[in-house]
Amino acid sequence: MATKACTPGPAPAAPRSSVRALMLTLPIVVWSLLMFFHPGTNTDWRSRTAAAITALFMTALFFMMMRTHTTYRWRRLFFVALGVLFPVGFIYNLVLARGTMGIPVEEMIAGRTPFCFMPIPTLILPAALTRTIVFPGSILSAGGASSHAIAAMVGLWLALTLVLGKGWCSYACFFGGIEEGMAAIPARPRLRKLDPRWRYGPWAVLLAMALLSLALFEPAYCMWLCPFKAVTEYVAARNLVGLIQNVIFVLLFAGLVIVLPFLTKKRTQCSYFCPFGAFQSIFNKISIFDVRIDQARCKSCNICQNACPNLSLSKESIARGETLISCMKCGACIDACPRQAAVWHIKGTQVALKPERARLMFLYAAWAMAILFGGSIIAQGIATILHFLA
Amino acid sequence: MAPPVLFSEALALGLASGPACIAACGPVLVPSLLTQQAGFRPHARYLAAFLSARLLGYLLFAIAVWELGALASMLPALHMLPRAFLMGAVNILLACVLLWYAYSARHACGQSCSGSKLVNIGATTSHRAAGAVALGLLTGLSLCPPFVAAGVRAAQLPGVVQALLFFTLFFVGTSVWFVPFLGLGCLVRNQAVVTVARMAMVLIALYYLALGIAMLMEKKAYGY
Known part of the structure; x- marks a missing residue:
């Protein structure tokens, strides 16, 4: 697309004063204290230390977001x-509870599989038609099948998703971080030409897995295609087929989470494969927050398109002044745009009228969710490391 | 002649088994329908071809089970090796047709499709029907639980004609559940929809292929 003449872009916003940034961070400080230090938690020094480190980490990142007016790099650290x-x-925890990372069929039947949000979209058809939740997991610490507990978890996810849309994939998903880290390592991408049709991959995986889950009454994605089985719980293989399943998990993880992000500087598993991400995209239509391109300022330089880690911008979408439906609201395009043409936006309001206000409203909601889901996981990870160090 | 109540039973069994049938056929039918032209009539034609072939599969099965039933009880026969072999072969064939289908639908979006044999979007009806017939026949031969239940009942009937009639009514009962698939005709067809459908077909085909090979090797489909 030819570049076009337009009005000069505004100068980048000067950093906020530390005092003002601190004031804006105060609600997050309060939320962190509530989440990490509520009664009944942190029974030993390791968990207390881990909670303190995590609370400090999360509030420091938010403070930097407020101070610098940038989002992406701080969010990426988290x-x-x-x-x-x-x-x-x-x-x-798996090894403590079970003695192994492998999950045998007895554990699945007993419903002692840890709950995961990934199969939520593939649960809907069987649940709607038969009132059966085919995912055999539980979110109860003691284990045991609990459809009600899973339903509650799904409800919590739904409430957050309605507000943030696919922001879930940038602020709550505990799977995308490894590939984002791998994508951050090289200075430049080695693979540049990516067929845009691969963007449809997540939708295809979603369609295929939803239909197969209904046909076979099994969480087909978890059993055959989840790359993250390689770093969580794998199939306790007792025959050749189980071995093949594990090989598939490892190959997908190595290809989509390690090698391709390194070569392309993109989140390839999220962009090309993740069915949950495709499902989340639908909620971008409902969420009140989105990212828009201010046509008055845009010079069609496509810097934002190159910066997007999720292939959620195309020349056509930029010309329309919007992102594609798969936008994860990570803020990379907004931070990269030299003319501040890419902006946070609240639906129903004028584009670029008060983008910082829209950004603040989005970030408060997103960071609260990040602390709720991600913060507790980070604290648990740190506590585990302290356990081995001490 | 079998009493009418028996045929009411066939119809009721078909109606009751419908959700299981659409669940079993969904992975094959939904992506292939999504590669068709938008609109009610193309979908109705496709579905008619699919269901007709499925009926043929049912009737072939009815003849087979009645012959088996005349010799022995249905259940031991179904647990013999040929069942695993038959299902393995059907799954592999299904996978091959789906892969070919996905390949053939590559020109579905406004380009020439002279090279395709099974699927020919926007071209003659006979070409489109070939894919639907192949998939319908193969899904009609799948031994899903309600299908086996109907088979057991048909095997107990005194004549092959009654068995055929029983399966035809069972088919009618299940087919009612396929009517909502016509709603897919309302979806817009563009490169995105067709590409998603093709990619999904490949994934589903790979799944059936793995399942078929596992059955032929007499392995359990799951690694647990």
Whole structure:
């Protein structure tokens, strides 16, 4: 697309004063204290130390977001920490409870599989048609099948999703951090030409897995295609098929989470494969927050398109002044735009009228969710490390 | 002649089994319908071809089970090796047709489709019907639980004609549940929808392929 003449862009916003940034951070400080130090938690020094470190980490990142007016790099620090520390705490707890990372069929039938949000979209059809939740997991610490507990978890996810849309994938998902970390390592991408049709991959996986889950009454994605089985719980293989399942998990993890993000500087698992991400995209239509391109300022330089880690901007969408439906609201395009044409936006309001206000409203909600889900996971990971160090 | 109550039973069994049938056929039918042109009539034609072939599969099965039933009880026969072999072969064939379907639908979006054999979006009806017939026949031969239940009942009937009639009514009962699939005709067709459908077909085909090979090797489908 040819670049176009337009009005000069505004100068980048000067950093906020520390006092003002601190004032804006106060609600997050209060929320962190509530989440990490409520009664009944932190029974030993390790968990207390981990909670303190996590609370400090989360509030410091938010403070920097407020001070610098940038979002992406600070959010990325949190997200990579979440992605790396999640397997640490998770595997430790698995080994404590079960003695192994492998999950045998007896555990599944007993409903002692730890709950995961990934199969939520594939649960809906069987649940709607048969009132059966095919995911055999539980969120109860004692284990045991609990459809009600899973339903409550789904309800919590739904409430947050209605507000933030696909922001879930940038502020709560504990799987995307590893690939975001891998994508951050190289200075430049080695693979540049990516067929845009692969963007439809997550929708295809979603369609196929939803239909197969209904046909076979099993969480087909968890059993055959989840790359993160490689770093969480794997199939306790007792025959050749189980071995093949584990090989698939490891190959998908190595390809989509390690190698391709390194080569492309993109979150390839999220962009090309994750069915949950596709499902979350639908809620971007409902969420009140979105990212828009101010056409008056945009010079069609496509810097935002290159910066997007999720292939959620195309030349056509930029020309329309909006992102694609798959936008994860990570803020990379907004921070990258030299003319401040990419802006946070609240639906129903004029684009670029008060983008910082929209950003603040989004970030308070998103960071509260990040602390709620991600913060506790980070604290658990740190506590596990302290356990081994001490 | 079998009493009418028996055929009411066939119809009721079909109606009651409908959700299981659409669940079993959904992975095959939904992506293939999404590669068709939008609109009620193309979908109705496709579904008619699919269901007709499925009926043929049912009737073939009815003849087979009645012959088996005349010799012995249905259940031991179904637990013999040929069942696993048959299902393995059907799954592999289904996977092959789906893969070919996905390949053939590559020109579904406004380009020439002269190269396709099974699927030919926007071209003659006969070409489109071939894919629907192949998939309908193969899904019609799948031994899902209600299908086996109907087979057991048909095997107990005194004549092959009654068995055929029983399966036809069972088919009618299940087919009612397929009517909502016509609603997919309302969805817009563009490159995104067709590409998603093709990719989904490949994934589903790979799944059936793995399942089929596991059955042929007499392995359990799950690693647990």
